[in-house]
Amino acid sequence: MRRALPAPVAMPSDLYGRPRPDLFLGLVSALMNGHMAAVRVLRRSTPTGQRVERSLAVVVSGRSVEAHDDNVVALTFTRPSGGILPPWRPGAHIDLTLPSGIRRQYSLCGDPADTDRYRIAVRRIPDGGGGSIEIHDAVHLGTELVVSEPRNAFAFAVPGYGSPARHLHFVAGGIGITPILPMLRLADSLGISWSMVYTGRSTDSLPFVPDVLAFGNKVTIRTDDVDGLPTTDDLLTGIGPAPAIYACGPAPMIRTLKIGADTLGDAEFHYERFSAPPIVDGTPFTVELARSGQVLDVPADVSALEAITSVLPDTTYSCRQGFCRTCIVGVLSGTPDHRDAALTDVERADHMLICVSRSQGERLVLDL
Template sequence: MNQRLHPHSTEMTSPPPHLYGRWRHDPMLLMGTAIAKVWWPFWRPMAPLHPTTADDGVTAVRLVDRQVVAADENVVTLTFEAPDGTLLTRWHPGAHLDILLPSGRMREYSLCGDPADRRQYRIAVRRIPDGGGGSIEVHDTLRVGDLVRIRGPRNAFPIAVPGHGSSARSVRFIAAGIGITPILPMMAVAERFGLDWSMIYTGRSRTSIPFLDEVARFGDKVTIRTDDESGLPSMTELLGPTDPQTGSTPGDLAVYCCGPVPMLDRLRTHLADRPDIELHYERFSPPPVEDGRPFTITLASTGQQIPVAADETALSAIRKTVPSAPYSCQQGFCGTCKVRTLSGAVDHRDNILTEPERADGQFLTCVSRASGDHITLDL
């Protein structure tokens, strides 16, 4: 019934009549109303509502194993378990953990264990002497038995299995150096599903690339190619066998790549006119700034003004003045660098902020920019 055209004529200030008209008011509703009037005032003091703390998504896991997995000893795996031995949150290939280090740094590392094993998480970390300090802290301070705070797992690099989310008929994995970490679980899934797949694993040298023994179990499906022996690989070598009739990479192919930015950029350019080939990739470094304009940041705490170049991120400019400014992914999806804007319009380029957060002035310094000439940040 349309209640606007045919409104209720029954006053609802008293219990309604009995369904079959035997009594003026339904006795069951009268009884329920009387009990409620007595019960709720009596029960309320005995069961008061208590304020709850917001869930920040942080959990603690215990480091139970640590192994060196590269001949140059610059890559270690860390294996975590729940302190009480319970099952961990389920994850899928391509997922990563946010590792909250004792120094306050947060860094993201891909899960490279078995997704079917819910007792353990495994990550691998390459020591980068001239990086932001996170990998050095992992290598030098985390020891077996330590409790480590984490967030996640989260997945920004999922695999779509052919026939189950992808129209491709074959899969090509491309890994370079530590980029093997998100690819390892994908290889296991491809093997488990009986997919037509192959992989090329590249690096500077055999001493620098990890997990050589682990990928060896896949036999000739995996090609190891190092720069010191064969030079930089061509796009044809990266993408695998070509069609003998056309001399080009066959279609209906899904490519999953994780490696340095130059390799990813070359692949994107090479496959730009190939809509019949899916390209999925994950980068470990910030993407280049596109369509950027210069602007100025004012730090509210000091009044200092920081210029940001057209091809520079706000985070990069801020860290020249405030080296302790927090960051992690540098790609707009972890939220570590989030700050609040006090004035100025924002050109949002992130993947995580909700509309209410944007309306509140939240701003990710790693990817977003001022839409005008100036912005003031609560820093």
């Protein structure tokens, strides 16, 4: 029998209990700490206080149709020479720069445990901003692209690990399954009580149906062509006590769920929607584009981004909800009414996100 050693009565001089510091390990530690500090500073800010976004070169290593009506494709990205990609958690997204220069944002729908690949799914939107059409028509196996590191504006808090909820309820509308699918996998692997409603126009329009059905009777799939438009009760089918609701889908679905969540009283409600949020308490103002001198009217119910893209259609944007930073623009004159959730105080002194922010006065002059 192995004899147990007596418990120490004093703290060792270092982590490994050595009587004095190891000079070699100390030198290595100092070099690594200095390197990591430099990396953190480089990635966090520039001399003007603006955050630097890191870009990654990837190649399309997988492409598949994920809805039977052929309007959703899934793309898998890996590094051109292989290797590990930056980690991510359920709910995260990446910004994808397409060959045309268009930059769009897509949720990661793969498995975070697959550290050498990212996966997204894109529905073709004929009357959208052009990004989905380019992905469907011009992005193929072997296409080289640039993506951002993953960011998370739809964070998933697991009960017992950041959330007091006792039950998780997921609701996905069509392509809204993309951020939800990794959440389902994690909740199921942890043995957490959960339920889900997956809704859309028809079964053939829903991506990843086999993946969802694999979870068994925890999932309810309902479609408009068979079941009609869902009510609040329909969307909350299977919900348990003290729930946390995670939803992604079109604005009408989110509004319907919000009504139901408010009546529950003890429910957390987390959501991500497809479209830009409605403008609340908007007032009209004008925007001057400094490079051309053109002056645009921005009505009370229209975003600065919408007004600007009407004359500058190549203006870069993505989320339209004030968190991805893609549409950041320099402010040369005037005072912005900041409504974003992304810029630092330093950045807000002379920059704004034109997708959601407005003007405190009658006029803004932008560096466009």
